[in-house]
Amino acid sequence: MIAANRAAIVGIGESAIGKIEDRSALQLHSDAVHAALADAGLTLNDIDGLITNPVRVEAWNMPCGVVSSYLGIRPSYLLTLDLAGASGAAMVHHAAMAIAAGQCKTVLCVGGQNLLSNKLRAHAVKQMAESGAAHPQFEAPYGPLVASNYALIARRHMHEYGTTPEQMAEVAVTIRKHASLNPNAHKRSLITVDDVMKSPMITSPLKRYDCALVSDGACAAIITSADRARDLKQKPVYLLGQGYGLSHSYVGEYLNLTTSGAVDSGRKAFEMSGLKHSDIDVAELYDCFTITVIIELEDLGFCKKGEGGAFVQGGRIGLDGELPLTTHGGLLSAGHFGLSAGFLHVLEAVRQIRGSAGERQVKDVKTALVHGNGGTIAIHCTLILGGADAA
Template sequence: MLTPQDLRAKAAIVGIAESDLGDVGAQRYAIELAGQAAYRAVADAGLGMKDIDGLFGCVMGRFMSNLDLGEYLGIQPRYSDSGNIGGSSFISYLFHACAAIQAGLCDNALIVYGSTPRADGLRRQMPKGSLERPNYEAPYRPRHPVTGYALSTARHMHQYGTTREQLAEVAVAARAWAQLNPAAFTYGKGPLSIDEVINSKAVCSPLTVRDCCLVTDGGGAVVVTRADRARDLANPPVYMLGAGEAHSHRSISQMPDLTTTCATESSQRAYAMAGLGPTDIDVLQLYDAFTINTIMFLEDLGFCAKGEGGAFVSAGRIAPGGSLAVNTNGGGLSHCHPGMYGIFALIEAVRQLRGDAGARQCPGAEIALAHGNGGQFSSQVTAILGTGAAL
């Protein structure tokens, strides 16, 4: 029987890629971007599609994503997983892929995502069917997901004294990192100020448009293989040292505590598997769909005490030149956010550990944490990655 410790460093990420990102135009579709990212990632690993025997994927708008992906990419996998728990799915896929590889169910796994919300809007292609709302929320006509995150934000501010200025620090830091990333949607658009974030258009009190993630098109892909094979491939392997997952609710009205997520549980499991803790992490990639996410995840992942996240991010602490490198690609707030962001947190973590992040590279990075969030603080998945030097 596999135990968590059996998975530590037994598999490694050997290929990563993003598709074209941002505003790709009305003639581009989600599965095309997923395929573009997949081929780039497999080539980055020095492999071919014929080598892929594990497929983990999600294409927005496709009910049976992996069947479409397998057909589109010419893959007939031995192992397949397309369970959707929101934006954390891709870090969950990494965890599951490592377990499948260790169990001998596949040797080379491809994790892939594609989505085109901007292009869909240009095509006037609206989501089919009614929005998923339980009947006890529907009468209030919530504007999810922003309504749910605004609710948690307001509660955090009330309970812990978190300020609008502290929330704005998160957006300002993300934009500063994006100015170092030529692939970022906001690259070249200049820095943000605290006042600009606070005084931008209101979306759902207390959140303004600059507290909310981007809406972009994009895809991403990650290739995972056995650790013994990884050392012989094109790139330095990035090992999965620890992972953990948890989910606590589906609807924001059923969240056990509006100021605490089950990242407290997922991270404890990941730290235990890796034999590491928050002080060992060199670079941190968090799912920042809204500014409150970063603050709450810093607390729940153990980087500061509950209620101290606002003070922790103040004075540029998580911006370039600060004491903790967070969301070094610009995150969902300033790099990209095509509906679900988790795979991009993984990709950036790997880039940092490879030393391939260019102007935003964190010197000497050997251990990274990538954290995914799904729904409205509903599902949480944490992965700890390391270079060969971290083993």
């Protein structure tokens, strides 16, 4: 029995994703919003809450205000949420809290940007490199890429647990296969483990195909109470549990490097939902780098610590596998347009639970785990979502 005030996702929408040179960051937002409204059978007049994330390509003073004003709405609840890559997953929970508190009734969550095509991209990338992920004084002067921070983690994971580059490649190959079945994915051509292994070394041990894309795009979802969701067009998808976990801020000061705050976020989300790992039908895990997925599988408890590399082999994370993973193609292949790209994982969970994921639909999905990771495996948000038959 779903409580009347439980949050339900009732509409989802994406802009075109990939290299979209003819749309501004705000136009991409608008495209995603209108797609989500159409999906929900609602109009902008029904929206009284708005949550968005910061963008890197343009200097927006107060992004939630900029986006609301562009859409021509005056919500009674506004939030610019920044938990880096965990922002997408966290938007769902913050919408749920605003609704439960009676602050608003129907929340629009939206984010994205033209990270690939915006002419200021060089500036955004430089800013990220010099101060985005790296400590401006104690790290940036040494010249780490964002990917280098993850490479340091991957190297240590290899050292402690014997994880191999081929196992990491398996993540990229599987997720690309899923993207090949997603008509809106940025990269859809199939790749092999050999292709990954032969792709250019970026920051050892991470190669080109171990790293997320840079894309243009935006995505949106509409969240309301279970009570209101009952009369709407789509089968509602409910938030059953969530959890957060933080282990550090900067990678250089984190004494562990191979165990993340996903241990806490996952445990809390499972406790709240009352579900077990074996109840989870699909896992939409944050995949900024291949090593991220391996660590998340371990820390969320889908396998023992150190066994993530072996877990991703043998088809276990494919669409017909034991735990179909990041079924839309993720940041590695569907698209990465900054903070909000982790929200694509939420949208995919909704599709899988509705049964509307087309060629990549996993059979009989009742529940999905969505995980967002921000910083360098620093901040984590886990969601457990399900249909009416999940709980």
